[in-house]
Amino acid sequence: MIRAQLPSLQGVWDILDRVLDPEVPVVSVVELGIIRDLEWQQQRLQVTLTPTYSGCPATAFIEEEILQALHQAGIPDVQLRQQLAPAWTTDWISESGRNKLRDYGIAPPVGSASKRSLLGEDPIVACPQCGSEHTERVSEFGSTACKALYRCTDCLEPFDYFKCI
Structure with missing residues (x-):
């Protein structure tokens, strides 16, 4: 029996980089991290x-x-494992x-996830x-739930902001 050649790990990363997030269909599951x-x-x-949560x-x-x-790419045996920690x-x-979010009209997270948001400090969102x-x-x-609604006071356009989590 001849086994099919399975892709390298880099090949698998490339395959998964084409799987888009259903809520933001311009960002892949790889780009979301x-x-x-x-x-x-x-x-x-x-x-x-x-x-994401x-x-x-x-x-x-x-x-x-x-x-x-993965199945369409010829990988028949796949085990998915959820890891909740670290969150x-x-x-x-x-x-x-982040660039794709911005191009799509969603402001990407500003800075890094920190306790600033818990202290009520609003970020400067472009x-x-x-x-x-x-x-x-x-x-x-x-x-x-992972986005906040913002409005620009210059162009008056509303937009989503992907909150730091």
């Missing part, structure tokens, strides 16, 4: 992922998309992911449409 580790165990691929409603859908992409943080979003830093928070929650 939710893929924590890949490991070949004999002919089985183990994929370790950390959801433990109750994220998109997690099951993302896992199905990951499995489908996912917006610090794990890649620079390319408008993704015009680049102005003259913005204001309209609501703590935007289109999803």
Whole structure:
């Protein structure tokens, strides 16, 4: 019996970099930083992922998309493993992911996840449409729980801000 050639780990990373987040369909699961580790165990691929938060409603859908992409790439035996600790943080979003968020009209997280937000200090969030830093928070929650709704006071456009978590 001839075994099919399985992709290298870099090849698997490349495959997963084409799996898009369903809530922000311009950013991949790799760019979001939710893929924590890949490991070949004999002919089985183990994929370790950390959801953006433990109750994220998109997690099951993302896992199905990951499995489908890997199976279509000829990897029949895949084990998904959720790792909840350490908890996912917006610090794990890649620079390319942050740029794609901005280009899509969502302000990327400002700075790093820290206790500043717990102390009530609002970050300076630049408008993704015009680049102005003259913005204001309209609501703590935007289109999803991980985003806040902001408005630019220069161009007057509303936009989501991907909160630091």
